[in-house]
Amino acid sequence: MSINRPAAAALAAALCLLTAACGSSSDDKASDSTTEAAASKTGYPVTLDNCGQKQTFRKAPSRVVVMNGASVAEVSTLLALGLGDRIVANEQGYGMSEVAGRAAAIKKLPTGDIKLNDAYDIPREAMLGLRPDLVLSVTTYGFDQKNGFATREQLKQVGANSYVSPQGCDDDPSKMTVADSYQLLRDMGKVFNVSDRAEKLIAASEKNIAAVSDKVKGEKKPKVMVLFSNMTMGGNDFSSVFAHGIVNDILAKAGGANAFESAAKTTFADLSKEKVAATDVDAVVVMSYNDPDPAAYAKKLFKEFPQWPAARNNTYVTLSDSMYLGPSNDLAVEKVAKMLHPDAF
Template identity: 85%
Template sequence: MPMNRPTAAALAAALCLLTAACGMSSGVSDGSASDTTAAAAKAGYPVTLDNCGRQQTFQKAPDRVVVMNGASVAEVSTLLALGLEDRIVANQQSYGMSEVPGRAAAVKALPTGDIQLNEAYDIPREAMFGLRPDLVLSVTSYGFDEKNGFATREQLEQVGANSYVSPQGCDDDPSRMTVADSYRLLRDMGRIFNVSDKAEELIAASEKSIAAVSARVQKVQEVQGKKKPKVLVLFSHMSMGTGDFSSVFAHGIVNDILARAGGANAFESASGTTFADLSKEKVAATDVDAVVVIGYNDPDPAAYAKKLLKEFPQWPAARNNTYVTLSDSMYLGPSNDLAVAKVARMLHPDAF
């Protein structure tokens, strides 16, 4: 969600009615309704999720999925991590880069549906119906807002399509987001597509990696008596408000990642919302021990980081040239463990 809401949204609609033929058993069958019901039950269906106060029931694994933009890659990356790329009929998410080798190329290779996007760079209502999806994924509830030209969740339900809003997206407030929300997204997709074992495997690997990194960092901090370094986290070349520095994170999943890596957000108290809209004077007056630059379709975020350090030579971060560039792993998605590891190595290199 790195861009202003008018710049990127999330939503879709659908038209693939759930029929008995979709749930046909792989064994010998006469195609009767009882055979279909038995096959679905054997596969773990029906599955019902409570999503933003709405009950969504799946009679089978979706096979025509539309992923709305929302200036995120959390949803499409989660599907890719679970091996579900063949279920996607249209994807509008792209970050341009990734900490996961091959991930950016895999996202780029997905079908887009060849449709005309609206002013929010997303899929308008009628185009969505033409895609005939049976599941529409949206970063936030904004993607199902009728006044913005999107299909509502009710309209999708009427044509037989389920819909899903990602964790912390019901009220469009990612300021409370944590790594646990990334795990929740994985678990929900695991249940919907009957790949819960794979989801739990990914979650367990991530938890193990993060726990190992955190243990190393904590040991060094205890032995050396080090305080948690103060970290500035921001998007490169991005504007969220009117200040000189409006893409600086104050809250959200980045704070959880920093804490697990042995750091703290230098601007956590600057705002009660996800982003702090700051003046250059405020940024200059704050001690910053390290910088994390998140590149969103930026071919050279390191250049932005170096320029920033040169602009504020009084920072400890500038004196020690302490920065790291990241992309999708620093936000909601299946790769937060990579961000924790990279930030921790920057902040506490003697722990590794």
């Protein structure tokens, strides 16, 4: 005879009332106390609700795979937390970093020596062959079976947990803020039982950002263009221009505003040369994605649009990982603020 779960629970409760067989004995209490004490001491188990899926960690992961996803946030977060030795394969890298030594540290990480797919990421069979116990993906795309990736369920079947970074559940980075960078740090802190390190990094970042924001408070907010250098994402001449996302939060904290915020509702605006020329741009932030000379791109822009106040005043800064999701947003806030409001520093 099969009994459904609620009925079985009710039946067990009724039997406990009628007999002494399953009372709350001192042995049961001792067992519960021992379990709680062990969990408190080790920090495990840890359960995260990630994109509607519960991921339970019974110990710190030791074979971590970091998928590409055109991000560097996940690998940078692990390195910032001192967890680089847990990575068995990393496919992320911007080639540059605002943090001294980080780009070199990322380059030294193992890649798993696997053949990547057309999206420059890890296909299913290769992923399973790496024997991971944790796989990090920027968005749910990295676990999409239709695109040849190992699904979260398939990973679970081989004993691997999976994690999608903040705002990656709906693949909508247009809503991303600096708080999401802190969430990523906190989640990895919990997973690896290094929450103290995560909280120290977050506190330092918040303190730095607050100090910068206080210096530029009340200042006029210049209009800033933020874009990736030498990158095409759409059909127009300028398709890597940010309209929304974490960059807007960084600009606001630095005393600026996005010149192209109204140009699109998505993260990126796909703009014609005419639209860009018709917009007043007071300053430019060029983000480098494996571009060895982003400053050359800024100078090329100023030559193409000499009417911009930014071009007349040569107002630009080149950044990479600190301007996007990751543990170093305070560096971007400071560098952008110093560009926009040099007299405040």
